[in-house]
Amino acid sequence: MKRDADSTAGLWPLSVAGLAAFFGIWWLAAGLHLAPPQFLPMPQEVLRTFAGLLHEPFAGYTLGQHLWSSFLRFAMGFLLAAAIGVPLGLLMGWFEWLDRIVTPLFECVRYVAPIAWVPFAALWFGTGIGGPVLIIFAGAFPACVVNAYRGAKYVEPRLVEAAQTLGASSLRIVAQVLLPAALPSIVAGLRVSAGLGWMSLIGAELIVASSGIGYMLVKGQSNIDTAIVMSGMIAIGLVGVAIDVLLRRAESRLMRYRHPSHS
């Protein structure tokens, strides 16, 4: 959350109290056996399981290996979505006829939840790599297209007119005027779509996969081992944050490159 520089400064004891309340209630509830430990493990138990999973394999692989295979699938699906979605969005922003053809199709498909593609993904591409990659693609693609399109539509007309006066071709305008001008919007879209893609991947792996972090969660669930499920959730959260931080870094690098004087 964005905040003013001074907003919660000096109120850190309250923040500590908040966290203490959260873990305290959890610890008490587990310690008093309000639920069997199988269902509600102690916080330190979850931490120990998490550390253990790092070197002891569960469901065939260690936590690191599960995460790596998930991440590879994510990277493939996300890059594919960006590589098709961003150029498509830019071209739609320039060529009116393309916009008219694609937009109605897009509006029809938009409301299909990405995860609802799972049955067809399994039917068409199997459950190894192809199926999950299609789901990630379905999750990440719309935000890539929409943001590139918006970015291209809101480019200052002056820039386009200047390029046209100088005799630039359509493709050259798209590549050298629209693309750089739409960059902030595109990068914002990429961040949104990375988040959606990562979430869709988890869903896909919960349903069809034989490795990956989602698969580990399912195995933990069928063993009724809540500590493993929670460790997996923590790992998923950490990777999600890491992906967002990386993209933010890339974003600020790009912005500095665009406005060298502001840095």
Place this chain on the structure above:
Amino acid sequence: MARFRPARLAAGACTLAGVLLLWYASTSLTGWIGPARFPEPVEVWDALRQITVAGYADGRLDQHVLHSCALVLMGFAAATAVGVPLGLWMGHSRRAEAFFNPIFMLIRPIPPLAWIPLAIVWLGLEDASKVMVIWFAAFVPSVINSYVGVRSIERPVLEAAAMLEVRGARFVREVVVPGALPHVFTGLRLSLQASWTTLVAAELIGALFGLGHVLTQGSLDIYPAMILVAMMAVALCGGLMTAALTWLEQASMPWRFKA
């Protein structure tokens, strides 16, 4: 992308008609795409009739749809009933923000779908576990956007309220809520979309009833036509819910949508 002018509408209709023709040509006419990969239009029509008249996967289409929609609305209502006031409070009070934000930061990065296994362990495959998952899916966006909404109220408005000694419940009712409302609605829309996606995923992973269950059953039976029917139903419900929320938004903030 959502501008509707007659020319665009006509172009859209032509495109859709073209796609339908292409679909018919590549499946029924020439058989380029095998029936195990993608259904023929006739098969989809038959599947639609089968599920609406005779029923499929333990129920008729309307029963599945109603079941899924009811769950979404329950989870969504429970989450926003907590999330919106919490977000407003966190936006208004620095102390509340300091207290709740760290806890919220722990929950926020976990994607809603990752709660599904935990919900199944805790509550089984029944409706309660679906509602729990939807609750987490809808909670996060409603809190964040309500918070941002309060923070986006302009300082002069707050100062005027302070000067006029508008305080307490009246301050919340007449300054905080209307000022934050546009962002609150953004949050509600994101929450609703997340709820719907999450429910479909939860039903795909394990359910005894609902649209996700139809999808699962369709893929177990290798029945592509039924899968397509269920996907269309998912899209239609999602679209209609979003439209209903947009209508509610316009009805509750008439001052923002004067034509």
